Amino acid sequence: MLIKRRNDIAPSEITPRTLFEGRREFIKAASATVLAGAALYAGLPRRAWADSKFADLQKSPYSILETPNSLREITTYNNFVEFGFGGKSQPAERAGAMKTRPWTVRIEGLVQKPRTLAIEDILRIAPLEERIYRLRCVEGWSMVIPWVGFPLAALIKQVEPLGSAKFVEFITQMEPAAMPGLSLPYLDWPYTEGLRLDEALHPLTLMAVGLYGDVLPNQNGAPLRLVVPWKYGFKSGKSIVRIRFTDQQPQTSWHIAQPDEYGFYANVNPDVSHPRWSQEKERRIGEFFKRRTLPFNGYAEQVASLYAGMDLRKYY
Amino acid sequence: MSPSLRQLAAIKAVCFIACLGPLAQLAWLGFADGLGANPIEYITRHLGTWTLNFLLVTLAVTPLRHISGWHWLIRLRRMLGLYAFFYATLHFLTYIWLDQFFDWASIVKDIAKRPFITAGFTAFLLLIPLAATSNTAMVKRLGGRRWTQLHRSVYAIAIIGVIHYWWLVKKDITLPLLYAVLLGALLGFRALRLARERQRQMNAYL
Ligand code: HEM
Numbered sequence A: 001m002l003i004k005r006r007n008d009i010a011p012s013e014i015t016p017r018t019l020f021e022g023r024r025e026f027i028k029a030a031s032a033t034v035l036a037g038a039a040l041y042a043g044l045p046r047r048a049w050a051d052s053k054f055a056d057l058q059k060s061p062y063s064i065l066e067t068p069n070s071l072r073e074i075t076t077y078n079n080f081v082e083f084g085f086g087g088k089s090q091p092a093e094r095a096g097a098m099k100t101r102p103w104t105v106r107i108e109g110l111v112q113k114p115r116t117l118a119i120e121d122i123l124r125i126a127p128l129e130e131r132i133y134r135l136r137c138v139e140g141w142s143m144v145i146p147w148v149g150f151p152l153a154a155l156i157k158q159v160e161p162l163g164s165a166k167f168v169e170f171i172t173q174m175e176p177a178a179m180p181g182l183s184l185p186y187l188d189w190p191y192t193e194g195l196r197l198d199e200a201l202h203p204l205t206l207m208a209v210g211l212y213g214d215v216l217p218n219q220n221g222a223p224l225r226l227v228v229p230w231k232y233g234f235k236s237g238k239s240i241v242r243i244r245f246t247d248q249q250p251q252t253s254w255h256i257a258q259p260d261e262y263g264f265y266a267n268v269n270p271d272v273s274h275p276r277w278s279q280e281k282e283r284r285i286g287e288f289f290k291r292r293t294l295p296f297n298g299y300a301e302q303v304a305s306l307y308a309g310m311d312l313r314k315y316y
Numbered sequence B: 001m002s003p004s005l006r007q008l009a010a011i012k013a014v015c016f017i018a019c020l021g022p023l024a025q026l027a028w029l030g031f032a033d034g035l036g037a038n039p040i041e042y043i044t045r046h047l048g049t050w051t052l053n054f055l056l057v058t059l060a061v062t063p064l065r066h067i068s069g070w071h072w073l074i075r076l077r078r079m080l081g082l083y084a085f086f087y088a089t090l091h092f093l094t095y096i097w098l099d100q101f102f103d104w105a106s107i108v109k110d111i112a113k114r115p116f117i118t119a120g121f122t123a124f125l126l127l128i129p130l131a132a133t134s135n136t137a138m139v140k141r142l143g144g145r146r147w148t149q150l151h152r153s154v155y156a157i158a159i160i161g162v163i164h165y166w167w168l169v170k171k172d173i174t175l176p177l178l179y180a181v182l183l184g185a186l187l188g189f190r191a192l193r194l195a196r197e198r199q200r201q202m203n204a205y206l
Helices: A023-038 A071-076 A090-097 A152-159 A197-201 A253-257 A300-307 B005-018 B021-031 B039-068 B071-099 B104-113 B115-132 B136-142 B144-151 B153-168 B174-205
Strands: A003-005 A052-054 A104-109 A115-118 A129-136 A141-151 A167-172 A192-196 A206-211 A225-227 A240-246 A281-284
Touching: A071 A141, A071 A206, A104 A152, A129 A206, A129 A225, A141 A152, A152 A197, A152 A206, A167 A197, A192 A197, B005 B071, B021 B039, B021 B071, B039 B071, B039 B153, B039 B174, B071 B115, B104 B115, B115 B144, B115 B153, B136 B144, B144 B153, B153 B174
Parallel strands: A104 A240, A141 A281
Antiparallel strands: A003 A052, A104 A115, A129 A141, A141 A206, A167 A192, A167 A240, A206 A225
16 A cells, blocks of 8 residues: 655645546545645644555445535534534544544454554555445434445454454543543443444445545544444444454443443434434435435345344344 | 613614524525534524523513613513514424425424424424414403413423423533523522512511
């Protein structure tokens, strides 16, 4: 993989959607648009590390053909509760203070080869791909996001899980000086999420390091985050620092806080209501009319078999 | 200090225009592309916040009047109350129109199933008779006493409004709590005065 130096070009938004229809042209087109838009946009997405931009991204057959949301939408409308529970714009306003370098990820638990990896090494584990995925938030909105990343399975292979490993726990960063949300008692910090090992190994499950061909902005979970596109967004932990393999189902933050509202599986499912609202429809950010929510967020063909025979109302 | 009739008319005019501020702000933000990634949510929340603000401002008139001695403030109260209803109506319409797009089945389900919507809807329904009986003719028709009794429901409406807000936030209850404290103070002022008045009457009787 190649990282090109990008000198002093400021990243930005207002990248017309039509540009992304020809995704092959995208990276070239984006840099030009980025320059043009730079002057217009005050809330610049915060960069993870230096001014690097990914080159030679592989296209993925797992990408969907829908038009991605704009960089501005993706980087100004976020839930990242370490930066506050008080609104979707808080992460963009506050996450710039988070330090994302140096960054290491400890991989431990029921594995042959536990190790601590620097972010630079993680970037070399597998070729980086562009993956355009739907993201459905449990709150009833959705986006289409062109991630940059690699399959989590590639990372898992490196540490050789033991036969006894059944689950993977993802533990995320705590930097109190930068994260005012940590002083609020609403969640059990650090924010922790988990997957079954077979879910973690599924080829759709992505470790994302970038977005729109560039490094991940802090508010989107820099420098390394999970993306599980068939589950509600809260399952996809941001700014991950520890990955632990266990034989027990991990206790996850939102589940601890409100067990009846947020299950461990949290697969997108229009037929299972959140106790306080229906999940039948969603508002795609940028669209006026709500659209129907699809089972497994439209990825049923690829993932439904993981849950064969399970009662999805019970295991919500 | 009491303003002349002309001054009062001027004050009312200024107040009337100032109360349109939050709506003008929305229009401006819409025009300047400042409503964020989810404009419908922004509009709904902005209008909800201002409904509650106007309810509290309306409820603040009486305490302010007693503390400051500016009894003419009462002349603004009807307008403020009607503005609360105005913003509530816009808030409700945003929900019906922009959020749900007249999907009545879904709206009915929402009102029945989502406690915070149930609360908001209840508060809105309770506001309707107050708005409908706000003009002088209706006050006369009902008679002052019945009118006053009816309009006491505004206390319940404000409480339900705060509950509506409290139930809809995900975790951070700071703002609903702030509104609850303010409302507590406004209602507490009345309760205290009532208690003192009773005491005074009792003493006079003895
Ligand atoms: C007197 C009546 C009402 C008052 C005082 C009121 C007040 C509020 C307030 C303060 C908010 C939160 C704003 C924020 O988060 O900044 C809000 C949000 C909201 N209200 Fe109301 N409301 C009322 C009636 C209604 C009605 C009748 C409905 C619909 C049937 C409704 C639906 C909503 C919705 C959908 C939200 C946004 C929730 C979200 O974005 O998650 N409200 N309202």
